[in-house]
Amino acid sequence: MQIENLSAIVMALTFIAYSLLGGADFGGGVWDLLAFGRHKEASRQLIAHAIGPIWEANHVWLIAFIVFFFTCFPTAFAAISIALHVPLALAALGIVLRGASFTFRSFPDDPMQNHWGLIFSVASAVTPIFFGVVIGTTISGNLVWLDSKIYASGYFLPWLSIFPWIMGCFILSLFTYLAAVYLCVEAEGELKDYFRIRAVLTLLAVLILGSAVLLKAPAHFSQKLSEPQSIVTFFGAIALSVCALITLLKRKFVLARTLSASMAITALGMLAYLQAPYLIAPQFTILSSAAPPSTHRMVLSIGAAGALLLIPSLFYLLLTFKGRKAFSLFDYS
Amino acid sequence: MNNLLFARIQMGYSLAFHIIFAVVGIAMPVLMAMSEIIWLRRGNEAARELTKRWAKGTAIFFAVGAVSGTVLSFELGLLWPKFMEKTGPIVGIPFSLEGFAFFTEAIFLGVYLYGWDRISKRAHLLAGIVIALSGAASAGFVMMVNAWMNCPGGIEFDPTSDTFTKVSILQTMFSRTWLVQTAHMLVAAYAATGFAVAGVHALALLKGKATEFHQLAFSIALTLAIPMALLQILVGDWTAKSVANTQPIKFAAMEGQFETERRAPLRLGGIPDAQERKTRFAVEIPGLLSFLGYGDFNAQVKGLNSFPPQEQPPLLIPHLCFQLMVLIGMYMALASVWCLWTYWKKRTLIGSPRLLVTIVGAGPLGFLALEAGWMVTEIGRQPWALSKIYKVSEVVTPMPGLAVPCAVFFLVYCFLALTVFIIMRRQFRETTLTAGYDPCK
Numbered sequence: 057m058q059i060e061n062l063s064a065i066v067m068a069l070t071f072i073a074y075s076l077l078g079g080a081d082f083g084g085g086v087w088d089l090l091a092f093g094r095h096k097e098a099s100r101q102l103i104a105h106a107i108g109p110i111w112e113a114n115h116v117w118l119i120a121f122i123v124f125f126f127t128c129f130p131t132a133f134a135a136i137s138i139a140l141h142v143p144l145a146l147a148a149l150g151i152v153l154r155g156a157s158f159t160f161r162s163f164p165d166d167p168m169q170n171h172w173g174l175i176f177s178v179a180s181a182v183t184p185i186f187f188g189v190v191i192g193t194t195i196s197g198n199l200v201w202l203d204s205k206i207y208a209s210g211y212f213l214p215w216l217s218i219f220p221w222i223m224g225c226f227i228l229s230l231f232t233y234l235a236a237v238y239l240c241v242e243a244e245g246e247l248k249d250y251f252r253i254r255a256v257l258t259l260l261a262v263l264i265l266g267s268a269v270l271l272k273a274p275a276h277f278s279q280k281l282s283e284p285q286s287i288v289t290f291f292g293a294i295a296l297s298v299c300a301l302i303t304l305l306k307r308k309f310v311l312a313r314t315l316s317a318s319m320a321i322t323a324l325g326m327l328a329y330l331q332a333p334y335l336i337a338p339q340f341t342i343l344s345s346a347a348p349p350s351t352h353r354m355v356l357s358i359g360a361a362g363a364l365l366l367i368p369s370l371f372y373l374l375l376t377f378k379g380r381k382a383f384s385l386f387d388y389s
Numbered sequence: 390m391n392n393l394l395f396a397r398i399q400m401g402y403s404l405a406f407h408i409i410f411a412v413v414g415i416a417m418p419v420l421m422a423m424s425e426i427i428w429l430r431r432g433n434e435a436a437r438e439l440t441k442r443w444a445k446g447t448a449i450f451f452a453v454g455a456v457s458g459t460v461l462s463f464e465l466g467l468l469w470p471k472f473m474e475k476t477g478p479i480v481g482i483p484f485s486l487e488g489f490a491f492f493t494e495a496i497f498l499g500v501y502l503y504g505w506d507r508i509s510k511r512a513h514l515l516a517g518i519v520i521a522l523s524g525a526a527s528a529g530f531v532m533m534v535n536a537w538m539n540c541p542g543g544i545e546f547d548p549t550s551d552t553f554t555k556v557s558i559l560q561t562m563f564s565r566t567w568l569v570q571t572a573h574m575l576v577a578a579y580a581a582t583g584f585a586v587a588g589v590h591a592l593a594l595l596k597g598k599a600t601e602f603h604q605l606a607f608s609i610a611l612t613l614a615i616p617m618a619l620l621q622i623l624v625g626d627w628t629a630k631s632v633a634n635t636q637p638i639k640f641a642a643m644e645g646q647f648e649t650e651r652r653a654p655l656r657l658g659g660i661p662d663a664q665e666r667k668t669r670f671a672v673e674i675p676g677l678l679s680f681l682g683y684g685d686f687n688a689q690v691k692g693l694n695s696f697p698p699q700e701q702p703p704l705l706i707p708h709l710c711f712q713l714m715v716l717i718g719m720y721m722a723l724a725s726v727w728c729l730w731t732y733w734k735k736r737t738l739i740g741s742p743r744l745l746v747t748i749v750g751a752g753p754l755g756f757l758a759l760e761a762g763w764m765v766t767e768i769g770r771q772p773w774a775l776s777k778i779y780k781v782s783e784v785v786t787p788m789p790g791l792a793v794p795c796a797v798f799f800l801v802y803c804f805l806a807l808t809v810f811i812i813m814r815r816q817f818r819e820t821t822l823t824a825g826y827d828p829c830k
Contacts, residue, residue: 109503112455112495120488122462126473127481134474137466141788148463149801155456156805159449163812211788347478354558355485362489369496376500376507 059353060346063128064335066359068328070124074117075324076234076317079227081111083235085154085180086228087254088173095250099239100173104162106242109377111158113370118151127355131345132335136190138207139199139336143186143215150183184231185224189215191327192223194336197274201339219272226265230320233258237300237316240309241381248309255304255312263297266323276337277330286330293322314385393782395791396468399798401767403461405760406802410454412759414494415528415575416582416613417447418521421501423609425514435601439609441505443586446816448502449809455495457805460798468791472774472784479544479553479561480534487530494523528578529571536567538775539766540635546778569624569631570766576621577762580721581755583614588752589817591745599739611738611748615728618721625718626681633682636776637691639769642702643711644678645671646692653678653690658712661704666694668708702771710761710768717758721751 084103091099126133137144153175161172193199198214201207214220236255240248270281270290280286296319303312333341346352374382421443428436462484466473500508501516508516537543543560544553587610593603633640640646645661645668646653655678659671676686683690693701724747731738738744774781 109499112452113492113499115455115459116488116492116495119459119462119491120485122459122466123481123484123488126466126477127485128478130474130477130481133466133477134470137463137470137473138786138788141467141786141794144463144467145794145798148460148467149797152456152460152801152805156453156808159452160808160812162448163816168808207787347481348556350556350558351478351481354482358482358485358489362485362492365489366492366496369493373496373499376504 058343059349059356060128060342061332063124063346063352063356064332064342065328066356067121067124067128068325070117070121071328072321072324074114074121075227075231076320077114078111078117079184079231080234080238081107081114082154082180082184083231083233084239085158085177086232087235087239087251089177089181090254095247098247099243099250102239102243102247103235104158106239107158108162110373111155113373115151115155124355124359128347128352129335129342129345130347132340133345135199135201135207135336135340135345136194139209139211140190140193140215142211143189143193147183147186147190150179150186154179154183181228184228185221188224188227189220191227192220192269194334195223195274195277195327195331196220197276197337199336199339219269219274222265222268222272226262226269229258229261229265230323233262234316234320237304237309237313240304241313242378248307252304252307252309255316256301259297259301259304259316263294266293269327273330274337276334280330286326289322289326289329293319293326296322308387310381310384310387392789392791393785395795396785397781399791399795400464400468402799402802403457403464404763404767406806407454407457407461408759408763409756410450410457411528412578412756413447413450413582414454415521415524415578417443417450417586418517418524419579419613420583420586420609421447422514422517422521423612424605425517427605427609429510429514433605435605439602439606442816443606444502446813448498449812451498453805453809455491457802458491467794468786469774469781469784470786472779475551475553475779475784476775479556479558480537482558483530483533483562487527490523490526490530494520494527497523525575528575532571532574533562533564533567535766536570537561537564538773539570539639539770540564540566541775541778565635566631569628572624573621573628573762576617576624577755577759580614580617580621581759583610583617584721584724584748584751584755585753586610587614588749591748593817594739595742595745595749604739607738611728614721614751615725618718618725621718622722625715629681630683633690636769638693638696638701639707639766640682641691641693641696642704642707642769643765644690645704645708646678646690647694648692649689649695650692651679651687651689652676653682653688653692655681659708661708663704700772702769707765707769710764714758714761714765717754717761721755721758724748724751 084107088100088103091097157172157175157179161169161176163169193215196214196217196219198209198217198220199207200209233255236251236258239251240255243251270277273281281290296315300312300315300319303309303315331337333343335342335345371383421440424436424443425440427433428440497516497519501513501520504513504516541561542564543557543562545555546552547554587607590603590607590610593600594607629640632643642661644653645656645659647661647666647668652675654673654675656668656671656673659668661668679688679690680686682688693704724744727744727747728738731741731744735741770776772780772782774784
C-alpha cells in the first residue's frame with residue numbers, strides 16, 4: 057500500500073476515535089439539554105460526573121486529527137479552510153463555548169451557573185452538526201476550484217444545501233446515541249432505564265439519518281456502494297445496530313456499548329471508504345493533496361512512538377475513573 | 390488590505406488570549422507539585438488545602454487554554470491557508486510532538502484533578518510532576534514552530550515553483566533561535582505566574598489575613614518567581630544577542646536604530662519617527678546597544694535604513710513594547726533582590742507592607758511583559774509570516790468579510806476573560822472574606 061493511503065486511514069481512525077470518545081462527550085451535553093422529568097437533576101449530575109475527568113483527554117483526538125490533516129494533506133486542508141471558513145469557525149466557537157462553560161459550571165456557588173449549563177448544552181448540540189456539515193460538504197461535490205487553484209463556489213451556498221445538513225444531523229444523532237449507551241452503563245438504578253429509552257429512540261434516528269445519507273449521497277458514493285464489500289459492510293452495520301437494539305432491550309448494557317461502538321466504527325469507516333480516494337470530492341484526492349512521502353513516514357513513526365506512551369496513560373486514566381468496567385466487552389453477571 | 394488587517398488582529402488577540410492560559414497551565418503544576426511535596430513531607434494541612442485550591446483554579450485555566458488552543462489550530466487554516474498548505478508538512482512535525490505532550494498533560498491533569506481519593510498520594514504527586522514536565526515540553530515544541538518562522542533554517546526555497554527543496558526536518562525543528570526562545574519563554578512563564586500568585590496572596594497578607602495558608606502560598610510562589618526573575622536578566626541578554634545576530638531588522642526596530650553605525654547608543658524611551666528616520670525624545674547611552682547586541686562597544690549595528698523599505702516592520706509598537714518588557718523585567722528583578730535582602734535581614738517578608746505592595750504590582754505586570762514580548766517578536770517579524778519567504782499578505786485567506794469573525798471571536802474572548810476573572814476573584818475571596826478565617830481550619 058502507498059504510504060499516503062496508510063496516512064489517510066490513520067487520519068480516518070483518529071476521527072473515529074474522536075467520535076467514540078469526544079463525540080460522546082458532546083452527546084452527553086445534548087442529554088443535559090434534553091433532560092426533563094423527575095430524573096432531570098440526577099441525569100445531569102451523572103453526565104457531569106461521567107464527562108468531567110476525561111473530556112479534555114478525549115478532546116485531544118480532534119487536535120491530533122487536525123494536525124495530522126495539515127501535516128499529511130496540506131493542500132486539501134488549505135482548500136477546506138478557505139471554502140468552509142464559516143462552518144469551521146462556527147464549530148470552533150462551539151468548541152470554545154462548550155469547554156469553557158463546562159468548566160465554569162463546575163464552580164458550585166456561581167450565580168451564573170444555570171446560564172453556563174445552558175451554554176454548555178446548546179454548544180454541545182450545535183457543534184457536532186457543524187462537524188457533520190463540513191464532512192458532508194466535502195462529500196457533496198459542491199466545492200469547485202478553477203484550475204484546481206482558485207476557489208469558485210462561494211462561502212455559503214455549498215454547505216447550505218440539503219446533503220451537508222443530513223450529514224450534520226447524522227453525526228449529531230450518532231454522538232448522542234453513543235452517549236446514551238455509555239450512560240446506561242454508568243448509571244445506577246432507575247437512571248439506567250431513563251437512558252435506555254433514550255438510547256433506543258436515538259438508535260432509530262441514527263438508522264433513519266444514516267439511510268438518508270446514503271440515499272442522498274452523490275454519484276461517487278453510490279457507485280462504490282454497489283460493490284460487494286460495501287454491501288457486506290452496510291449489512292454488517294445494520295446487523296450490529298439490530299443486535300445493539302436487542303441487547304438494550306434485554307438490559308445487557310456493556311454488550312450494547314461494545315456493539316454500538318462497533319456499529320459507529322463500521323458506519324464512519326464505511327463513509328471514509330466511500331469517500332476515498334477523495335478528500336474533497338471531486339477535485340482533491342488523497343494522492344493529489346499529499347505531502348512528500350518522507351513527511352508521512354515521519355508522522356506515522358511519531359504516531360506509533362506516541363501511541364506507546366499514550367495507550368498506557370489512557371488506560372490508566374480510564375481505569376482510575378471508570379474502573380475495570382470501562383474495558384469489559386460483555387456483561388458478566 | 391483591510392481583510393489582512395482583520396486577520397492579523399484576530400490571530401493576534403487569539404494568541405494573546407491563549408498565551409495567558411498556556412503559561413498558567415505550564416507554571417501552576419510546578420507550584421502545585423511544590424506545595425504537595427510540602428504536604429507529603431510535613432503532613433502540613435495548609436499545604437494540602439493550598440494544593441487543592443490551586444488545582445481547582447488551574448483546572449479552569451487549563452480548560453480555557455485547551456479550547457482556545459484548539460481554536461488556534463483552526464485559525465491557522467482559516468486565516469492563513471496558504472501558509473499551512475506550504476509549511477504544514479514542516480511545522481506539522483513539531484505540532485504532532487506537541488500534540489502528544491498535550492495529550493499526556495490532559496490525561497494526567499484528569500487524574501490529578503479528579504483522582505485525589507482514587508490513587509495513592511505518591512501516584513498523585515507523580516501525576517502532578519508529569520503535568521509540569523509535559524507542559525514545559527509542549528512549550529518547547531510550539532517554540533520550534535515560532536523559532537522556525539523567525540529563522541527558517543533547514544530548507545531551501547525555490548520561488549519559481551513555490552516549493553521547499555532539501556528539507557531537513559531536524560534543522561527546521563532546532564533552528565538557530567529555538568533554544569534561546571524556549572528558555573526565554575519558560576523562564577518568563579515561571580516568573581510571571583510565580584509573581585502573579587505571590588501578588589494575589591500578598592494582597593491577602595496586606596489585608597491582615599496573615600494565616601498560615603496565605604503565608605505558605607506566598608512563600609512557595611516566590612521560591613519559584615525570584616530565581617526565575619533573576620535568571621531572566623541573563624536569558625534576556627542572551628535573547629537580545631540572538632535577535633541581533635539572527636534578525637537584525639527586528640533588532641533595529643525594537644531599539645529604534647535607523648542608521649547603521651558603530652558605537653550604537655542604547656535608547657531609553659523615545660518615539661521612532663518613520664518619516665524623519667530617527668528616534669525622538671530618547672535618552673541615549675553611547676555604545677551600549679553595540680555592547681548588548683554583540684558584546685563589543687565598537688560593534689557595528691545595522692540600522693533600519695540599510696533594509697529595503699517594503700521589508701521593514703512597523704516601528705512604534707515593537708520599540709515601545711520592547712521598552713515596556715525590559716522595564717518590567719527590571720522591576721521584577723529588583724523586587725526579587727529586595728525580597729532576598731529583606732529575608733536575609735529579617736527572616737520574613739510579611740512585615741514590610743511596601744515590599745508586599747511591590748509584589749502585588751509585579752503580578753499583572755509580569756503578564757503584561759509577556760504580552761509585550763510577543764508583540765515585539767511577532768510585529769517585529771512583519772511583513773513576513775515566514776521570514777524572507779512568505780509575507781502575511783501572500784498567505785492570508787481570500788475569504789472576504791473577515792471583520793465579522795474578528796469581531797465575534799473578540800467578543801467571545803472578552804466574555805470568557807471577564808468570566809475567568811470573576812470566578813477566580815470569587816474563589817479567592819472565599820479565602821479572605823471573613824476576618825481571621827483560615828481555610829485550613
